[in-house]
Amino acid sequence: MPIETYESYQSWDFSSDILPERSILYSLEPIGVGTPLVESLNSYLIRLASIHKTNVWDFIHNYIAPLFFLNQLPKRLSQKDAVDSVMWQLHRELDILMRPDAEFWLDKTKHVSQVVRVLEILTGRKDIRYLTLLPWQTWRISFNNIFNTEQPWCVACYQEWRYSNTPVYQPLLWALETVTVCPYHQRYLQLYCLYCRLSQPFFKRHGSEGKCFYCGAWLGRFVDLPSYSQTIGQKFDLELWFAQAVGKLLAATPELDKNSLIQDTQVTSPRRKPTLKQFLRWCYRLEISPVQGLSLLGIKSSNTSTVTNRT
Numbered sequence: 001m002p003i004e005t006y007e008s009y010q011s012w013d014f015s016s017d018i019l020p021e022r023s024i025l026y027s028l029e030p031i032g033v034g035t036p037l038v039e040s041l042n043s044y045l046i047r048l049a050s051i052h053k054t055n056v057w058d059f060i061h062n063y064i065a066p067l068f069f070l071n072q073l074p075k076r077l078s079q080k081d082a083v084d085s086v087m088w089q090l091h092r093e094l095d096i097l098m099r100p101d102a103e104f105w106l107d108k109t110k111h112v113s114q115v116v117r118v119l120e121i122l123t124g125r126k127d128i129r130y131l132t133l134l135p136w137q138t139w140r141i142s143f144n145n146i147f148n149t150e151q152p153w154c155v156a157c158y159q160e161w162r163y164s165n166t167p168v169y170q171p172l173l174w175a176l177e178t179v180t181v182c183p184y185h186q187r188y189l190q191l192y193c194l195y196c197r198l199s200q201p202f203f204k205r206h207g208s209e210g211k212c213f214y215c216g217a218w219l220g221r222f223v224d225l226p227s228y229s230q231t232i233g234q235k236f237d238l239e240l241w242f243a244q245a246v247g248k249l250l251a252a253t254p255e256l257d258k259n260s261l262i263q264d265t266q267v268t269s270p271r272r273k274p275t276l277k278q279f280l281r282w283c284y285r286l287e288i289s290p291v292q293g294l295s296l297l298g299i300k301s302s303n304t305s306t307v308t309n310r311t
């Protein structure tokens, strides 16, 4: 064949076609990492289950529990013991993994760390820990009794997400007992369903976010009483400042965590760690941001741009 008959083709560029790392489950991106409204781990689990077309109970049964309990089995087992141990351990873990309280899913415990590790294996993500308080482990603050016993919510946030067609979820901020006000809508968080008057559990085995666990009513509905505006005063301003301050801590957490929260041994450590509320009151009086307060307590952030004065 004479060379003149060859056609010339455009060359292909493969440089932008690098496949992302494979994961066992869909690598669902958590909402709001690095912002005050970062999603909580329990909320992420519910969304992850939903995207895999299953409920959270089956999701935990089929994906979380097997990886969770396998690590806890003895290394050497006879064939009979192995079957018994696996069945016993699986039932035990399944019972444990359905606890509805916030401490169980969000605290700085070994258990939460294990759940996070399993989810990281399944999704291939490295940011799941920011949906819990695990990164706050090294902070010189006492976090005893830090969580609400039930799940409060901001009706205005729910309405806004519904109208903008974005996912309805639970921010980690709402789980903390210190936070009683939405920092964005500047209104108190709701504690009871307006239809059945029942409070909401943190971890819902069924149903969808934004709907009452008991009666299924939409939780974004609200009725402002005539006296609502009268509650706005000095007490409300302080609670709003607390909510905004905790939001700033949550927003700064990934950056502080990357900088590995260098402990400054030169700084005199207080004999007793302050509670989160005491720490926030102290920051408020000093008119400093909570990130700056952490630095004064002996935790350095190399990114000083995150330190801002109270406005």
Ligand SMILES: [Zn+2]
Residues within 6 Å of the ligand: 154, 155, 156, 157, 158, 182, 183, 184, 185, 186
């Ligand atoms: Zn809100």
Ligand SMILES: [Zn+2]
Residues within 6 Å of the ligand: 193, 194, 195, 196, 197, 198, 212, 213, 214, 215, 216, 217
């Ligand atoms: Zn209800």
